[in-house]
Amino acid sequence: MPSVAVLVELLRRDTSGGQVKCWEHFAHSAARLPAGSGLDLTVYFLGEREHLEHLAPHVRLVMLRPLLSSAPFRSAESAEDPCDLAPHHPRLAALLPRHDVWHLTHSFAFATTAVRLARGRPEGRRPRLVASVHTDVPLLASVYARYLAGRWLPGSHPAAGDFLAEHAERALRRRRDRLLDACEKVLVPTAQARAELARTLGPHRVALLRRGTDHARFRPDPGARAWLTRTHGVPADRPLVLFAGRLDATKGVPLLTESLRLLRERGVAAHLVTAGSGAEAENVKRVLGPDATLLGPVPQDRLARVYAACDIFALPSRTETSGNVVAEAMAGGLAVVLPEGAQTTSWLTEPGRDGVLVPYDxxxxxxxxxxxxxxxxxxxxxxxxxxxxxxxxAHPTWDRVLEEDLLPVWSPQPAAASPGTPGRPVHR
Structure with missing residues (x-):
């Protein structure tokens, strides 16, 4: 097995989102591998300071400071995970040559640094480039472009936001596809995403990377409801509808908020609980008032109890590529409610029986x-x-996904044609 560098260009902290948690889980799974496995794994994150954390002699987490953080450009406080907008990260460039496999997970500073550095090395000394797609960044960019248009151009015609959104999505999709084209293998979370990218990259270059579930942590807990009522004052006499994730339009929060308001008008008792922060938080408070409890960002160790304390999990989002929160809610014994046709429905084994699908948004x-x-x-x-x-x-553990989906891709591969040879489309 080679030395692998995974490039997660998002800020790592206790309340980080699903992509950061995903790679933390994989790193801990790698640390549990037997000593003779041969794998040497380094996962690079963004951090407020440079820091090295050893999980095992052969597994470590490295935090590198961003050069041009996107934090000042966020649409609202804590609405998005900060990334690094710099075109090159010299500190990462100095560390990458010690690794054999460079695994891209985003399309900003870490990814551009890796691709440019790999292309500049002699043919026989180039690393193997692979990638995984965790978020539809171009689609998210279009939503945030509208946010920023409203923030920077107050009173402007809605067409201005549409124009910015369209161009942001198109530019970032081209950028993402150029970076992915440099990779010999691209991993995606669902069959739907695999079919989409296979049309661009070729079916032989796209494979599945499932998500795992920590079954020991996420499980039904009969005492969780009393704990949530005691610690956060949620009502004990009505169903709790949980939303976990960023409170913004890309996750469908405005739709969910309005649907809860309609329930209240009908006299149906239901209480919304949210775990996360974002641009829609104030609107949720304004519309639902005492019928909502906003917990803010919740660390993983407490989040499992929040799931188990609630009755229904609602995620109206169509931008999720996998949505680990769905698997966590199911493991906690909640009735999950998802948009029909969304990629998150891949977690269901019997749609309609182990989860409810909503046909219209x-x-x-x-x-x-x-x-x-x-x-x-x-x-x-x-x-x-x-x-x-x-x-x-039916939901695999993180250990199983590492063994079955990642290790075969990271293992030494037979010599293959480089990007740009016949049969492999190149997008400039």
């Missing part, structure tokens, strides 16, 4: 679906029980 349809669950405890408990069973029996 409008508040009225979502309110109808949530009302059915909120007013029928036996129905939602049955869905939650089947969800927990599906998570336990």
């Amino acid at each position: 409008d508040p009225l349809t979502w309110a109808d679906t949530l009302a059915t669950l909120a007013t029928d405890p036996a129905h939602r408990n049955a869905i939650g029980a089947r969800a927990a069973t599906a998570a336990r029996t």
